[in-house]
Amino acid sequence: GAVVSQHPSRVICKSGTSVKIECRSLDFQATTMFWYRQFPKKSLMLMATSNEGSKATYEQGVEKDKFLINHASLTLSTLTVTSAHPEDSSFYICSASRDRYEQYFGPGTRLTVT
Amino acid sequence: EDKVVQSPLSLVVHEGDTVTLNCSYEVTNFRSLLWYKQEKKAPTFLFMLTSSGIEKKSGRLSSILDKKELFSILNITATQTGDSAVYLCAVEGNTGKLIFGQGTTLQVKP
Numbered sequence: 001g002a003v004v005s006q007h008p009s010r011v012i013c014k015s016g017t018s019v020k021i022e023c024r025s026l027d028f029q030a031t032t033m034f035w036y037r038q039f040p041k042k043s044l045m046l047m048a049t050s051n052e053g054s055k056a057t058y059e060q061g062v063e064k065d066k067f068l069i070n071h072a073s074l075t076l077s078t079l080t081v082t083s084a085h086p087e088d089s090s091f092y093i094c095s096a097s098r099d100r101y102e103q104y105f106g107p108g109t110r111l112t113v114t
Numbered sequence: 115e116d117k118v119v120q121s122p123l124s125l126v127v128h129e130g131d132t133v134t135l136n137c138s139y140e141v142t143n144f145r146s147l148l149w150y151k152q153e154k155k156a157p158t159f160l161f162m163l164t165s166s167g168i169e170k171k172s173g174r175l176s177s178i179l180d181k182k183e184l185f186s187i188l189n190i191t192a193t194q195t196g197d198s199a200v201y202l203c204a205v206e207g208n209t210g211k212l213i214f215g216q217g218t219t220l221q222v223k224p
Binding site for chain 2 (some may be wrong): 032034041042043044045046048093095097102103104105106107108
């Protein structure tokens with residue numbers, strides 16, 4: 001089966017700092033990667049769609065200058081939360097797709113901004 | 115606007131009970147409907163449905179799609195405590211993006 005990893009699994013940072021989260025597809029090439037955010041007891045909210053070698057497409061209401069996404073290769077996408085604030089604390093999950101009908105989810109990253 | 119609505123939002127049952135979870139949707143250019151189970155971490159895939167009326171089964175779980183009435187159900191028979199989780203329904207439209215419902219939190223008591 002397809003495996004997607006995320007790193008780190010948990011991060012605590014101070015307000016004003018930036019945090020980078022990596023999403024890797026370990027055994028397949030992902031043409032598209034998706035970044036989701038999940039609040040406590042809420043569903044997954046799609047933040048952006050990332051295609052290798054091109055700019056990410058952000059969902060309405062998601063600040064692209066705050067949540068920087070880079071899809072540098074077919075196996076790696078990164079999400080950088082810039083100038084993090086406590087309200088950015090959340091569970092961030094990536095998924096990777098190798099064809100248009102399947103998405104494989106990473107284990108998620110718990111971000112806490114103090 | 116595309117949307118996915120799940121019901122109930124939460125459910126408490128006892129081991130051995132059968133549960134039915136509902137998912138209704140309005141999506142432009144429907145491609146597929148997916149069910150996921152989420153415990154502590156990321157969702158794990160259960161089913162993908164693309165055709166009406168064809169039941170998909172995996173052990174005690176089964177699911178079916180009605181594309182005319184725009185809904186799907188997920189059935190779990192003979193529930194066990196290990197079935198306790200959030201069950202997410204997601205629909206894929208023509209853009210390839212998944213639109214998730216709010217989820218149904220299922221608690222199975224011993």
